[in-house]
Each structure stands twice: as C-alpha cells, then as structure tokens.
Amino acid sequence: MEHVLSVSEQLAVGECAVCGTDHHASIMFDLGDYAVSRCAACGLVYLSGGRSAAAERIRYQKDHFDTGYMRGFDVDEIAGEQLESTRAALACAGASLAGLPRWSPVLDIGCARGHFLNVLRCEMSERQFIGVDASRRMAEKGRAEFGLDLRGRTFETAGLPPGCFGLVTAFDVLEHVVSPAVALAKMLRLLHPRGWAVLEVPSETTVFRALARTAFLASGGRISEPLRALYHPSHLTYFTPRSLTRLLERLGAADIVVRCKEAHITRFGADRYRPLARSVIRAAVGLDRVLGTEAKLLVVFRRHSGA
Numbered sequence: 001m002e003h004v005l006s007v008s009e010q011l012a013v014g015e016c017a018v019c020g021t022d023h024h025a026s027i028m029f030d031l032g033d034y035a036v037s038r039c040a041a042c043g044l045v046y047l048s049g050g051r052s053a054a055a056e057r058i059r060y061q062k063d064h065f066d067t068g069y070m071r072g073f074d075v076d077e078i079a080g081e082q083l084e085s086t087r088a089a090l091a092c093a094g095a096s097l098a099g100l101p102r103w104s105p106v107l108d109i110g111c112a113r114g115h116f117l118n119v120l121r122c123e124m125s126e127r128q129f130i131g132v133d134a135s136r137r138m139a140e141k142g143r144a145e146f147g148l149d150l151r152g153r154t155f156e157t158a159g160l161p162p163g164c165f166g167l168v169t170a171f172d173v174l175e176h177v178v179s180p181a182v183a184l185a186k187m188l189r190l191l192h193p194r195g196w197a198v199l200e201v202p203s204e205t206t207v208f209r210a211l212a213r214t215a216f217l218a219s220g221g222r223i224s225e226p227l228r229a230l231y232h233p234s235h236l237t238y239f240t241p242r243s244l245t246r247l248l249e250r251l252g253a254a255d256i257v258v259r260c261k262e263a264h265i266t267r268f269g270a271d272r273y274r275p276l277a278r279s280v281i282r283a284a285v286g287l288d289r290v291l292g293t294e295a296k297l298l299v300v301f302r303r304h305s306g307a
Contacts, residue, residue: 014037014046014047014048016039016041016042016044016046017044017046017179017180017181017237017247018039018042018044018181018243018246018247018250019039019041019042019044023041024039024040024041024042025037025038025039025040026038026040027048028045028213029213029216029227029231030221031224031227031228031231032224033233034047034048034233035047035048036048036231039243042240042242042243042246042247043204043205043240043242043243044204044237044238044239044240044243045204045231045237045238046236046237046238047231047233047235047236047237073264073268073269074268075113075115076115076119077268078115078264078268079115079116079118079119080119081264081267081268082116082119082169082171082200083116083119083120083123085171085198085200085261085298086120086167086169086198088259088261088298089198089257089259089298089299089300090196090198090300092257092259092300093196093255093257093300093301093302095196095300097123097124097167100124100166100167100194100195100196101166101192101194101195103126103127104127104164104165104166104167104192104195105127105128105129105130105164105165105166106120106124106127106128106129106130106165106166106167106168106169107130107131107132107155107160107165107167107168107169107190108120108129108130108131108132108168108169108170108171109131109132109155109168109169109170109173109187110132110133110134110170110171110172110173110176111131111132111133111139111142111150112133112135112138112142113138113139113141113142113145113146113150114131114139114142114143114145114146114148114150115142115146116169116171117129117131117146117148117150118146118148121148127166128149129148129149130148130149130150130151130160131148131149131150131151132150132151132152132153132154132155132158132160133150133151133152134152134153134154135152136152136153137152138150138152139151139152140152155183155186155190156182156183156186160190161190162189162190163189163190163191163192163193164190164192165190165191165192165195166192166194166195166196167195167196167197167198168187168190168191168195168196168197168198169197169198169199170187170197170198170199170200171199171200172200172201172202173199174199174201174237174239175201175202175235175236175237175238175239176234176235176236177236178236180237180247181247181250181251184247184248184251184253185251187199188251188252188253188303191302191303193303193305194302195302195303196300196301196302197253197300197301197302198298198299198300199298199299200261200296200297200298200299201237201238201239201244201296201297201299202235202238202239202263202295202296202297203238203239203240203241203260203293203294203295203296203297204238204239204240204243205240205241205293206284206288206293206294206295207284207287207288207291207293208226208230208284208288208295209230211226211284212226212227212229212230213227215227239297241258241260241297244258244297244299245258245299248299248301252303252304253301253302253303253304254301254302254303254304254305255300255301255302256299256300256301257299257300257301258297258298258299259297259298259299260288260292260293260294260295260296260297260298261294261295261296261297261298262285262288262289262294262295262296263294263295263296266281266282266285266295270282270285
C-alpha cells in the first residue's frame with residue numbers, strides 16, 4: 001500500500017522569523033492540512049511551510065465586518081478598547097498621546113473601516129490621520145463614513161513618508177504577515193525620531209493554549225478542534241513576550257515594553273458561546289489574569305536614538 005505523506009513529512013519546518021534559522025525548530029502538531037512549529041531558542045510558534053505574501057493578501061480583500069468573524073461585534077466598543085490599550089501602552093513607557101511630537105501624523109496599519117482612527121481623532125486635534133488596509137472595500141466604506149484618509153493597500157506600498165509619524169498602531173496585524181521582521185523594520189523607519197509604535201498580537205503563553213495542547217496530546221490527536229481554533233491558518237506566527245522583544249531588539253527598537261491583556265473576542269464576545277463553553281472561557285480568562293498570561297500581547301516601542 002502506498003504511504004501517504006503527512007503534512008509533517010511534506011513541509012519543511014521553515015525558518016524562525018526571530019532567529020533566522022530552523023536549527024532550533026521542530027513541528028509541534030500535525031493538524032492534517034497544516035502543521036505548527038516551535039523554535040526552542042526563542043519560543044516563537046509558527047505555521048510550517050512557505051507562504052506567499054501575495055496569496056496571503058488575497059485573504060484580506062473581503063470586508064470582514066460583513067462576512068468575517070467581526071460580524072456581530074460592536075465595532076465602536078472595540079475601537080474604544082483599542083484607544084484604552086494605546087493609552088495604557090504609552091503610559092507603561094512613560095509616554096502619552098498628549099506628549100507625541102507636535103503636528104506629527106498618525107498611522108493605523110490594518111485600519112479596516114477606520115473606527116479606531118475616528119475615535120482617536122476625537123482625542124487628538126490638528127493632526128493628519130492615515131489608515132492603510134489590504135481591503136480596498138473596507139477602506140472605501142470608511143472614507144465615505146468618516147472622511148478619513150484610508151488607503152486600500154498594504155503599508156509597504158502605500159507611499160508613506162519615512163521618519164515622520166508620531167504614532168504608528170497595528171492591532172492584530174503582525175500575525176497575518178509572511179515576514180514579521182520586514183514589517184516591523186518598516187514600522188521603525190516610518191516613526192518620527194520621538195514617535196512611538198503600539199501593536200497587539202496573539203500571545204502564545206495562555207491557559208487556553210495549554211489546555212488545547214494537553215487535550216490534543218492526551219487524546220492522541222483525536223481532540224483537535226480547540227487546537228485548530230487557536231492555531232488557525234490565517235495566523236502565521238504566535239509570539240511570546242521573549243520572542244517579540246528579541247525580534248524588536250534585533251531590529252534596533254528601543255524602550256520596548258510588553259504587557260498582556262484580554263482579547264476582545266472574550267471580553268466582548270463570550271456570550272456568543274453555549275453556557276458550558278462560556279463557563280470554561282471565563283474560568284480560563286480569570287486564571288490567565290491571575291497568572292499574567294492573558295491572550296494578547298500589547299507592545300510599545302520606538303526607534304533607537306542612533307537610528
């Protein structure tokens with residue numbers, strides 16, 4: 001009988017985006033149609049195998065507010081939480097919205113329809129607000145609704161001037177890009193010498209992930225749905241505080257602060273689940289809060305003074 005190769009056998013582990021090598025990496029889970037690897041040196045977890053940047057961008061052409069997982073959420077509520085997170089991140093670094101370089105523009109990467117920028121605009125006057133998103137459809141809707149400068153393209157191709165932005169934000173973006181190192185280096189180049197970047201990504205070190213991994217391994221791979229929900233194909237990387245800090249330091253970032261926070265999908269969306277699932281979610285969120293291992297990493301950083 002012909003042997004059918006598993007994903008683990010078909011795909012190379014691939015280079016770790018932080019370390020730049022696969023020497024310390026191995027496949028953690030073979031989920032059938034894709035596999036998940038981990039670098040033992042830095043802790044980064046990532047999907048195995050090569051990915052095309054052009055193919056990944058196609059995923060985000062549609063309007064996720066109409067057809068994606070954001071449908072059913074109160075987007076203004078989430079935008080308010082993002083403003084709260086931005087303030088908190090800057091405060092951790094000894095900075096504030098009021099203290100950003102005067103007249104410097106603000107950039108939101110992965111802006112969707114611009115709800116966050118619209119909320120931020122109410123807090124900061126006399127600035128230019130620019131948003132970029134791979135979905136032209138969402139950018140067009142946001143321009144019509146809010147009158148903001150929203151551009152339906154990637155920030156690498158949006159013609160953004162380097163060295164001038166007082167604030168660059170990117171919520172739930174980095175995990176979707178093929179090369180997070182290239183994206184972060186570009187963000188650093190865009191920053192004003194006294195500007196700050198704030199970004200948010202899923203955290204690898206959570207109670208949810210530990211429970212899903214345990215169930216998968218204990219069942220011999222039969223209980224895979226929780227793992228598939230947490231390690232889904234559209235997220236290419238999962239950082240730990242250590243791996244994200246290490247990558248930023250390698251790229252020349254300074255004054256890096258990483259903290260954990262609850263994900264909006266549990267903060268605002270737990271009621272979408274059945275009662276038993278809701279109870280499990282709330283228990284895990286509570287334990288994550290106690291342990292300081294909540295589901296999202298919120299990081300603030302700026303350019304090194306010599307950059």
